[in-house]
Amino acid sequence: MKSAVFILILLSFVCYSQKKYPEKYFQSPLDIPLVLAGTFGELRSNHFHAGVDIKTQGKEGLKVYAVAGGYVSRIKIQQYGYGKAIYITHPNGYTSVFGHLSKFKKEIESFIQTIQYKKESYETGNIYPKKDQFTIKKGEVIAFSGDTGGSGAPHLHFEIRDTKTEKIINPLIFGLQVPDALAPxxxxxxxxxxxxxxxxxxxxxxxxxxxxxxxxxxxxxxxxxxxxxxxxxxxxxxxxxxxxxxxxxxxxxxxxxxxxxxxxxxxxxxxxxxxxxxxxxxxxxxxxxxxxxxxxxxxxxxxxxxxxxxxxxxxxxxxxxxxxxxxxxxxxxxxxxxxxxxxxxxQSNNAILKKEKDTTNFKIIANNFQKFTEKNVTIAFPKNTFYADTFIDFKVDAGIAQVHMPVIPLDKSYTLTFNVSKYAALEKEQLYIANLEYPKYPRYVYTKKKDSTFYTTTKTLGTYTLRKDSLSPELKMLYIVNNQWVSKAKTLKLKISDSDSGINNWRATIDGKWVLMRYNHKKNILTYNFNDKKLFGSKHIFKIVVSDNVGNTSERSLTFFRKI
Structure with a gap:
């Protein structure tokens, strides 16, 4: 009897420890054969891939289906990351996530556009609709595939998460059928x-x-x-x-x-x-x-x-x-x-060749806060920024700060500060901190400015310097000239670029009212859709102001005509 009880306890423990997932609850999010461009848990830069990337045959605009019934629990639009994304919470304790979308279904698209116009921003942050606002049925079209955010080509990013814990789970476990007969x-x-x-x-x-x-x-x-x-x-x-x-x-x-x-x-x-x-x-x-x-x-x-x-x-x-x-x-x-x-x-150690130990003047004790200054540049590391005690190189030459090599992973961000007291006020406005991992292509890093110091926080070791950007962004209207009739046009587009610190923001108006411009940072194109807002009258004035990361601005305006 005792042995039978023991076996029952053991079996219950095994069942509990091996999580069972529903294999037939969810359907496919697309109605095409599934081919993956990226797998779950794939090693990406500083993170694991949190879903599967499903190819969309090189196209945008494919119908994306709800994989099960539920409600829209979150919507987020960002310039990078997942781009246009929608989250659906299901009654079985899981949440499905769809990223890089081109647009949502009509009611959701209208809802989110209202928020964008209210905020006067393409990016929305996290939006949490009420539970009963957008109820979803299994197999319902919820969105259309796209290439928004940090996508390298058109595809659908698809995830399944545990609703309570937010842990991400491999979608293939739930029965998603992807042919694969090839070994690693x-x-x-x-x-x-x-x-x-x-x-x-x-x-x-x-x-x-x-x-x-x-x-x-x-x-x-x-x-x-x-x-x-x-x-x-x-x-x-x-x-x-x-x-x-x-x-x-x-x-x-x-x-x-x-x-x-x-x-x-x-x-x-x-x-x-x-x-x-x-x-x-x-x-x-x-x-x-x-x-x-x-x-x-x-x-x-x-x-x-x-x-x-x-x-x-x-x-x-x-x-x-x-x-x-x-x-x-x-x-x-x-x-x-x-x-x-x-x-x-x-084999015994007859001939011993030891690896030389690295020693420098800058020793990191992982459990201590540490701060070093060289020639007007300061680096400050919070406790446990490094995973282990180590020595780092730190030198400043001709205004270029070498903070070791970017070969050590960091757990936290450190602060890099440049003393800029020697610069005049106008110069300070045009200066920013740049990463020189690729010297021919200096990369702007977010720069916080005080009167006498500029600083940034980063988790990347490497080479940094101050760079000057005195050039304004370049703007070019596409497919339209001043005083043109555009009654049949669906969109208004312009190309924007900045050769130094990079594009920071833009603001566009038609007849003095803010309009939503969608930015494709891969092609450097801003697009306004004429279906977004009804225009009154036939004559209209379009104006846009584009700023780079140090505040240099460029403006364009033109008059266009459109039939009511």
């Missing part, structure tokens, strides 16, 4: 010494290990001679049927002599932990070579919840005189897998 491709293998005494080929440096494909979906690496505590990392991507995109994988596993030593997958995660991606990857390698190596061991400060079944945090202790077989298994969501085998020979 492994491109690079690295091995790392993880203690002072560890050696790889008699060195205390990381090494790239050659390997070859020995069979379909199978790879074998050259023998590795090592000793002490080591770890592995691979660069790997996945492809799906019908697409050339190099996507992310679903899971990584490592076996040591047949026993699981490491495992993680991207079933679910929270936005707050996404930043720890920079500890999952070899961040320095990524910044230098633009290729992400996923570590198969867990760093001490890494708080990702994606790990399970870790032995010694995935670190492998190689002992002299023993042989090991490491197997790294990369899988996509459909279970297609590639296996990389690595033979390891435990």
């Amino acid at each position: 491709t492994i491109r690079t293998l690295k091995v790392y010494p993880l203690s002072e005494g560890a050696r790889i080929y008699q060195q205390n440096n990381s090494a790239t290990i050659p390997f070859k494909k020995t069979a379909k979906r199978k790879y074998t690496a050259e023998r590795v001679f090592a000793n002490g505590l080591i770890g592995f990392g691979i660069n790997v991507y996945d492809q799906l049927n019908g697409a050339q995109n190099k996507n992310g994988i679903y899971s990584l596993e490592m076996l040591v002599n047949g026993k699981r030593h490491y495992y993680h997958d991207v079933e679910t995660f929270s936005f707050s932990e996404s930043k720890f991606l920079n500890l999952l990857i070899d961040y320095e390698y990524y910044k230098k070579y633009k290729r992400k190596i996923q570590k198969l061991f867990k760093e001490e400060k890494n708080k990702l919840s994606i790990y399970e079944s870790l032995i010694n945090h995935g670190k492998v202790n190689i002992q002299e005189g023993l042989n090991y077989v490491i197997e790294i298994i990369a899988k996509d969501y459909q279970g297609n897998q590639s296996i990389l085998k690595i033979p390891i020979i435990g």
Whole structure:
């Protein structure tokens, strides 16, 4: 009897610990065959991809359907990020999210335009309609696909979240059908010494290990001679049927002599932990070579919840005189897998070549607030900005501040301050702080100005300087000239650009009243839709003022005629 009770308790524990998701509750958000341009949990810059990117056959304007019944719980329009996005909360405890839309269905589009005109802003921030304001039925057209926000091409960004926790869940778990018969491709293998005494080929440096494909979906690496505590990392991507995109994988596993030593997958995660991606990857390698190596061991400060079944945090202790077989298994969501085998020979440390320790005049104690000043430039790091104690380089030469190299991930932002007391008032107006990661293309960083100091907060180490922008933005009207009749035109467009600090804002009016101009920052085109507002009379005056990030402005105005 007692054993039966124990079995029931054990079974209930297993059922509880393995979350069950409804597989037939949600339908597809599009009525075309689904091909992905991006997978869930894909490694992006400083974050995991929070949904799937569904290709829309290179077009905008495809119907987007509600995947289940519910109500519109949030609407957000932003210039970057998800662009035009809509959130639908469903009664089963989940919320679906649709991003990069071109427009919403008529009632929602009208509702949001009213808010935009009231705020006199294209960006709305988060709008939370009342629960009964927009009830939605499963299969109802809620929007149309587009290319708004930080999209690189037309597609639909689709997410499913837990309504209570806001944790994002892989949409494929809910039964979204995406053909995929292709296994992941492994491109690079690295091995790392993880203690002072560890050696790889008699060195205390990381090494790239050659390997070859020995069979379909199978790879074998050259023998590795090592000793002490080591770890592995691979660069790997996945492809799906019908697409050339190099996507992310679903899971990584490592076996040591047949026993699981490491495992993680991207079933679910929270936005707050996404930043720890920079500890999952070899961040320095990524910044230098633009290729992400996923570590198969867990760093001490890494708080990702994606790990399970870790032995010694995935670190492998190689002992002299023993042989090991490491197997790294990369899988996509459909279970297609590639296996990389690595033979390891435990070798004694006869010749010891240690990695040189970095030492500079600027030592970071991670748990302390620290501040350094060089030649009118100050850097200030809050406690725990860095994940570990380290030395950084900091020098200022000819007004250019080198704050180490951008190869160390930061947990928090630090403050970079320039003393500008030597500049005249007019010069200060035209100055801004620029990042010089690409010296030919200085990038404006948000600059806060006080009388004698300019400062910015950033999570990126690297090179910064003060730049001067005395040029106003360039404006060019498209397809229209002064005093033209435009009765058949659907839109009014102009091209805007700024060669230095970049476009900051714009304000357009027709007959003195604010009008909504949609900005396509990829093509630098502003567009007004004549259907937005009814115009009275036939003669109209259009005026626009465009400002860059230091306040230089340009204006254009013209008269046009349109039949009532």
